[in-house]
Amino acid sequence: MRVVIVGAGQAGAALAAKLRALGHQGPITMIGTEKAPPYQRPPLSKAxxxxxxxxxxxxxxxxxFWxxxxxxxxLGQPVSAINPAARTVTVGTETxxxxxxxLTTGSVPRRLPAAIGGDLAGVYTVRSLxxxxxxxxxxxxxxxxxIVGGGYIGLEAAAVAAKLGLRVTVLEMAPRILQRVAAPETSDHxxxxxxxxxxxxxxxxxxxxLLGETRVTGARLSDGREIPAxxxxxxxxxxxxxxxxxAAGVALDNGIATDAFGRTSDPAxxxxGDCASFPxxxxRIRLESVGNAIDQAEAVAANMLGAAEPYQAKPWFWSDQFDLKLQIAGLNSGYDHVVTRRAADGATSFWYYRGDQLLAVDAMSDSRAYMVGKRLIDQGKSPTPEAIATTQDLKALLK
Incomplete structure (x- = not known):
């Protein structure tokens, strides 16, 4: 079986390596638009x-290794077309x-329109090397x-800039930073x-x-203020x-729609990874995380070889800002209340519930809360909110 992987990021690399680890002997070709070999993205906006x-x-x-x-x-050779009928991809003049x-094509950063200065020199996104x-x-x-945007990428960049001695202003259109992904408690922290x-x-x-003729010099805000940059x-x-x-006629639904095994509307x-949505x-969800990129890609590799095992996502995420290591387990969608836990050593975590069901945990430099929370969620266990808030030894909740 000849395997072609379009996208040479975390998911593509994991898929290729897993195919070989599972004993696949056929040709594997991995194609990436960037010139660098497959690399990890999270440290780009941090270390x-x-x-x-x-x-x-x-x-x-x-x-x-490759x-x-x-x-x-x-590498550095983008695919220009896929021909599903002939089962070929075109790279330059090569078929x-x-x-x-x-398809492990990942994601692309949203950019500001040129009409509001998004094309000025000195305007950057944080996605690639x-x-x-x-x-x-x-x-x-x-x-x-x-920094336009108060999500994790923007806040990580803000932390780096501040650590390097820059004067940093973060603009967030929503009423609070991290509003789309976290509870007010996490935003406040x-x-x-x-x-x-x-x-x-x-x-x-x-x-x-944004202000400036050819290079950005500042920004005009929605309240009429102008600030320099x-x-x-x-x-x-x-x-x-x-x-x-x-372009190849593959079905889309908040990304490239796959079934539980990772197969698209085209059986071949x-x-x-980031580009795929799944049951x-x-x-149906789409997860933007290193953990999902690796786990889903490895599941797809196994299913390509006939495993026929549905992918079971176990979502986890992290963000480093200053001396804070924020670790997140689970998905908080649909939560209706949050339990705050403050440990004796001062570590803090926020636990998301829907009714009596534990959905997710945000651990603020609290690795113990993260590890216990992740295991509880994976095991489908939901301690009472009172137990989360007051139990001194969290591990006891796993018994």
Whole structure:
């Protein structure tokens, strides 16, 4: 079986490696638009941007791994078309045949429209190695940076900028930062942390437009104020990269729609990672996380080889900001109340419930709460809110 993987990120790399680990002997070709070998993205907005990590440490595998495993990498060569009838992909002037095609195309950052200055020099997104390399020279002490968007990517970039001595302003259109993904308790905790480090957060504040002729010089806000900036980082979310799938006639539904096994509407095409949506607890979800990219890709690799095992997602996420390590287990969608736990050592965690059911936990530099919460959720156990708030030894709740 000839396998072609379009997308050389976390999911693509995991899928290729798993195919070989499971004994697949046929040709594997992995195609990526970036010139760098498969690498991890989370450190881009943290350790790499801070200068604490070299590029080689980002790489998921040593370069000789791919050669040793007989995996052909085609990097810096985007796929221009998929022909489902002929079962081929086109890369430049080359046509590559496949028996099974995996789409691990990931996601693309949402950008500001050119009409409001999104195309000015000095405006950046944080998604790729190239993005971060382009902006690193901007991070000089005392310079002014505006960050558009108070989600995790924007706040991580704000933390790095503040640590490097820049003057940082975060613009969030919603009433509070992290509103789409976290409870007010988590927002309050993170907001206070940034305030302690001198970051200015403007909530319920939209961007009317960026200012400048050819290079950004500032921003006009929705309330009419104008604030100066030496550069701008846009962190307003990402969208699944579905262009190739759509052109090939593959069904979409908040991403590339797959069944429980990772197969798309075309029986020879599979999908995994940020770009894929899949059945989950009677609905359909798409997860943007390293954990899902790896787990789903490995499940798809097994199913390509005939395992026929539905993918069971176990969502977890993390974010590093200043000295805070925020670890998240579960999905908080549909929660109706939050339980706050403060441990004797001062560690704090927020536990999401819907009725009596535990849905998720946000652990604020509290690895014990995260590990116990993750195990409880995986096991389908829901201690009472009173037990979460008062039990001294959380591990006792696992018994």
């Amino acid at each position: 790499y941007l801070l200068g604490e990590m070299e590029e080689e440490r980002l790489w998921l595998r040593a370069p000789d 050669t040793e495993q007989g995996i052909t990498l085609k 590559i045949p496949y028996d099974a095609l995996a 190239e993005d971060v390399d382009a902006m690193r020279a901007e991070f000089t002490p005392c310079r002014r940076v505006i 993170v907001r206070a942390l940034h305030a302690d480090h001198g970051v200015t957060i403007l909530e319920s504040t939209g961007l009317e437009r 030496d550069f701008v980082i846009v962190g307003v979310g990402i969208a699944p990269d579905t262009a190739l799938a759509q 095409i599979w999908a995994a 989950h607890k009677g609905g």
